[in-house]
Amino acid sequence: MSEEFLRLFEKWKKAKGFLVVGRGVRRVDALEKVLGEARYVEDYFFDGMLYVRLVKSTIPHGRIKKIDVSGALRLPGVVGVFTAKDIPGINQVGYALPDQPLLAEGKVRFHGEVVALVAAEGPDVAEEAARLVKVEYEPLPAVFDPLEAMNSKVLVHEEKGSNIAETTKVRKGDVEKGFEQADVIVENTYRTGHQDHVYLETEGAVAVPEPGRITVIGSIQYPHLCQTITSRVLGLDMAQVRIVQASVGGAFGGKDDMGPLVTAKAALVAYKTGRPAMLVYTREDSFTSHCKRDPSIIEYKSGATSDGKLTAIQVKIILDSGAYANRGPFVLWRATMHASGPYEVPNAKVDGFLVYTNKVFEGSFRGFGNPQIQFAAESQMDELAEKLGLDPVEIRLRNILKPGSLTITSQKLDHSVGIGEAVKKLAEVSDFKRKWAEYRKDGGVKRRGIGIACGWHGISTSRGVPDWSNAYINIYKDGSVVCGTGICEIGQGTHTAHAQIVSEVLGIPIEHIKIVGGTTDAPDTGATHASRGSSIGGIGIFVAAAKLRERVEKVAAKLLGCTPEEVEIRDGKAYCRGVPDKYIEWRDLVKKCYETGVEMSATGYFFLPKGTFDQERGQGFAYPAYSYVANVAEVEVDMETGQVKVLRVWPALAAGKILNPTLVEGQLEGAIAQGLGYALMEELVFKDGVILNANLTDYVIPTVEDVPEVMKPVYVEDLYQYGPFGAKGVGEMALIPTPAAIINAIYNATGVRIRELPATPEKLYFALKKARG
Amino acid sequence: MLPRFKYLRPKSFEEALELLDKYGEQAKLLAGGTDLIVKMKDDVVKPKYVIDLSRLEELKFISKEDGVIKIGALTTLREIETSPIIRENVHVLSDAVEKMASWQIRNLGTIGGNLCNASPAADTAPPLLVLEAELKLTSSEGERTVPIDQFFTGPGETILKNNELLTEIQIPIMSNHAGTAFLKLGRRFAHTLSIVSVATLVVVEDDVFKDVRIALGSVAPTPVRAKKTEDRFRGLSATKDVVEKNCVWVVEDVSPISDVRASAEYRKEMSIVLTKRALIEALDEVR
Incomplete structure (x- = not known):
């Protein structure tokens, strides 16, 4: 199957020049953002909408003895308080490992962990009610230092028997021999700290119940992951949960992880109350309760010969994952496999450890x-x-x-x-x-x-972890085009790059192309992370457009009296190469396709070939x-x-x-x-x-x-x-x-x-x- | 979320003083709100009454008369920063103000608010300390004028009585030519709270330091004058060497603490560096 795609890739690689690819094309969303028309989560409003606030753990580690919501419920305007026991589906949102509840259950593992949700008619009432929820804890000894945690009797997750959540390794050649061959050896320990994303817009989502389904508009990076987790928490089919991105005020990876956690929380309230529900983290919530960049301790030994050639590296990486593994196993894996830097190293020994501590959990950044x-x-x-x-x-x-x-x-x-x-x-x-x-x-x-x-x-x-791209393209009867992708526009401009790809391949101006992205109404395109939105994410768009181009070319060739290979389409006109005064308008060409039984929709599924590890x-x-x-x-x-x-x-x-x-x-x-x-x-x-x-x-x-x-x-x-x-x-x-x-x-x-x-x-x-x- | 409180907005100065007599003990005064509202949201203060002074137009002015610059307590930081009177006569104050917070916050924050909030890091204090400003305090019982170095009594604490209002800052314009400078060290190059701030003022006659004034912020429970260090300079020849040799004594005048912004040790050492640099800059201005 991939031969067809390779043929299309190769064909376009041979292009002698490009119309819009490689140019500093103006962002497709520039005007709506400059005019203030773009809508971020907080800009949405629905009749009867409830405001949701968080009740957070006030201790770093302890058992939840009792949650008393009576005081909060007595406050006028409070509609409900929801805890783990109110979750109709599965209270499990762990990404790499099943270790993380949506709402704390039995135990809290870090200061700031979300224990309950309060829903009220207004934001101030919700905030006041959140303070009235009384959570009784039995404090447990806590562990904060990752080195100490590696051998501590204090366990963040007792059932795991250890605070080491994950290990990784690389073994190449013989490092002992490598260091023997070295003329110089350098050995040091490095430490890096937490980093907060500090996106301008904090985490947020608004959920709206609709007949037969629930729509959640969120500040997100991967609608289909939000859909997977939200439907699991609610015990619904994925098809009953529709996720749409709002305009996103910065994400940087943080909203890849937090997106599902806020869409699920807002959806839980909407599901339980039957009313629209908005949850927006305050800046303080964002600091205390959203994942950060993993702090690290790295012991690094390098050897090189006198002419500067590396002979060996030996590296130990310890990442502090905080209370939950979240993406940590993948973060650690990436750190481990990139430990050499972009250099040839004949002998390498790398060991990675992901360690739980009683601090805010870490994640994508x-x-x-x-x-x-x-x-x-x-x-x-x-x-x-x-x-x-x-x-x-x-x-x-x-x-x-x-x-x-x-x-x-x-x-x-x-x-x-x-x-x-x-x-x-x-x-x-x-x-x-x-x-x-x-x-x-x-x-x-x-x-x-x-x-x-x-x-x-x-x-x-990484490794053989499946990765793919996809998209759909509809060419409408007037020649305008809609392209649907799961990739999110998070400020980086990826939808502009996508429009450029469609414009280049179909030969029509960008103004006639609309990218509908960041929605579960489009095919699952994978996450907008790992620098993949425009590139891997763009493959599906490229393939769908290239398929449609070939169909249109055949019709154009007949009308122009040349071969499909000779058809050129630019600025919305189809020409036969070398005959600049004879052309067909794109709009007429599309009309002809509709009349002659040519399908004007296509998807562009592509499954990335991978090796084994x-x-x-x-x-x-x-x-x-x-x-x-x-x-x-x-x-x-x-x-x-x-x-x-x-x-x-x-x-x-x-x-x-x-x-x-x-x-x-x-x-x-x-x-x-x-x-x-x-x-x-x-x-x-x-x-x-x-x-x-x-x-x-x-x-x-x-x-x-x-x-x-x-x-x-x-x-x-x-x-x-x-x-x-x-x-x-x-x-x-x-x-x-x-x-x-x-x-x-x-x-x-x-x-x-x-x-x-x-x-x-x-x-x-x-x-x-x-x-x- | 703001806690519940009763909001009072006097329309006149007299009404403000009346309200202070009545509620002063349980009230907080709202000027620009850039400190108070944040503290209320963070539950640091929970006043029963908030008296909003923003309508008191008579406390918004900058004037120069009889060798004294007078600034109404409700004058915004931005107004001070852009005032030609301030820039031409006491630029050390506008130099300090323009490094404070952000433009938006300077549009709201007032000089009176900055002083009455009494943060050890209040950046208007060191310049006013070296300028030996006087503060006019008013209550229904009358007026009193106090030198600014007697105003602060501790972090967030001043000599103001519950029914008293800071109404005016008076800065005497010095007859002899003085050089001044303000320097601030933060964790980044803008929009930053001071780790250490220093204002200096020097008067030189016959190549000798006739007067040296040094004031520091963020290195003691209140903004402070470094009087012991100042005394060492008077009468010494006005050279960079003398500055470098004697600025080290400033650690005797400060008593910093360690917090999330910096350690006490770093603050001490930076007090020396900034004092040295600010004295040299002030010296350069008079030469």
Whole structure:
């Protein structure tokens, strides 16, 4: 079956030029967003709508003895209070492991865990009632430190018998031998902290009961997953639950995980009361109760020969998963398989541990385990270079992956490996080598520094985990087109990229194409995560459009008196190649198709071919392809205060075809800002499992004064055989190497290396002071 | 969610004083609301009455007369930031204000509110301390004027009586030429609460420090003058070397705590660095 698709891919790859692909086409949703017409969850209102507020655990660990809702129910305007026992279906929402209830049952495992839902006629009454729900707990000893949790008698999940939720490994070659062959060895421990997504719009959903089904409008990333979980919680058929995305005010992975949890909660209230129900998390709820980026502890040992070739790595990764595994097993898997960085390493031993603690649970966040491990890997590369007397670019180029290379899972990379060229070009445009040599000799109070870091990111799901794409396209009688996809528009512009694909393949203007996305009314297209929305998500659209194009071409060929291969369609007109004065209007062509029995609808299902992975040996096929990235950061360090100003960042991408450079620049700039926050300032402060800075006063994120100038990107278009026009993935990429690039630049400026993120002014100040002696 | 309270909005200054006499003990005053409303939402304060002063137009002004700049307590931070009178005569105040919060919050927040909220991190306090401003406090019983360094008594605490209102900030314009500077260190480069803030004022005659004033925020229970350090400078030659040598003594004048924003140790060391830099900047201005 996949031969048909390969034929279509190959055919379009040979295109001599493109009409709209590769151009900075204006966003299809620009006008509605500029005019304030786009509707986010809170902009919806339905007659009789109830407001839902959360009752949250006030202790980090304990048994629920009693929930007294009588006081809340007595308050005028309160319609109901719902706890685990009110769930008609299954109270289980765990993603990777079945360990997580929608509403706490029997036990609470972190401070802020949702115990009950209060529904009332107005938001203030709901809030007041939530405070009147009295939950009686029997506190249990709690464990907060992941290292301690690994051997603790305190169990977050007693039935598991251990706090280790998951382990992973890679075994390639013989690391003992590898380290024997090494002339230099570098061994360090790295730590990274929590990161909150801080999307402008917090989590939310509004559920509306309808005859025979329930519709939920939510701030989400995967409607079909929301549908699966919501229907399971309610005990309904999936067909009885319809999920539609609202305009989404930022997601970054967090709403992939939280989407189903809020749609299920809103739907539960709507189902129990028969009334529309809106749940929107406050900013404090978002801080205390939504998943964060997993904190990590990474022990990393690297060896290299005197000519700078890596001989072995030995890595231990510990991820703090908080109270539930959620995506953790997949986050850990990704971190483990990417542990080498984008380099050839003949001998590798990597062990990963996902550990439960009594803190807020962790989950998906742009980069998905990779920012943590690339921070360690790319710090190690600079330390090896320092010991060997090489510059940071040189040591990377001596080990960089290229077509034909084997990864640490011994997967052969047969094509689409553009990282080497990207690094070379990046070093040139940033004048890296000269600056690097000059800045390290710098003195004075304010010192410049420059640093480079690379990253790689497997696209699609890992191993043999099934991944597919799909979409439908309807061409209406007037020639206008609707394309349905499950992929969500979460601010990144993916629906614009989708419209470009349809426009390119059918040869009609974008104004006549409407993308209907983020809905269970469209085919299941997989999640809008893993940088796959435009690329993997776009395959289904490409295939459906290419099928329709072939049908239309046949009709056009007859009318124009040429072969289908000679038909050209552009600007809504079909021509025979080389005959520019004779054409048929697209609208007439479509009419002809309708009259002559040609089907004007198509779907574009495509199942990604994958290999196998041996879990025992930690070897095999990890990902269908990788996107690659490298960043150069230039900083100025205030030696007296420890403040770091990131002046400029040069990004480079080897992510296949760049479908829309304007949208890609948006992703690069946003990812760099978010990576900068992670590297320099963002930090959750806990005391006994309670977050002390669950607010935007004391959880600080970068402002416009903090973000650097992002320079013109370097693109190496290393086309991927299954991507639409060869596209891979972009969304997460530039965040991944940003922390290491900044930390390496700080080292270049000061000679001091920070191994724990964030590198706050205070942390750097005391490190500088210590180095001065 | 805001707790329940009774909302009172006097239409005149006299009515405000009457309401204070009646409810002062159980009331909170609402000026810009940027501190009070947040504290109420967070359950930190639960006043029975909230007296909204926003209609008292007579407390919104900036004037200059007889060598004194007078600022009505309800003047917004944004109005201070953009006032030519402030910029031309006491720029150290507008320098501090423009680094506070965000434009939107400066549109609401008032100078009186910033002072009466009495946060150790109140950024208008250090400039007013080095300018030796005086505060006019009014009640139905009369008026009194106090030097600003006597106003703060602890975090969130001032000498204001329950029935008393801060009505005016008076800044004497110095006859001899003074150099001033304000510096602030936060966790990022904008929209940030101070870890340490420093205002300085220097007067130099015959290359000698005739007067040196240093005030710091976020390093003690209240904004403070570093008087011991100031005394060391008077009479010494006005050079960078002297500044670098003597600024270290500022740790004797501060008593910071550790919190989620910074450790006490870091605050101490940054007090020295910022004092040094702010003194040099003030010095550069007079030379």
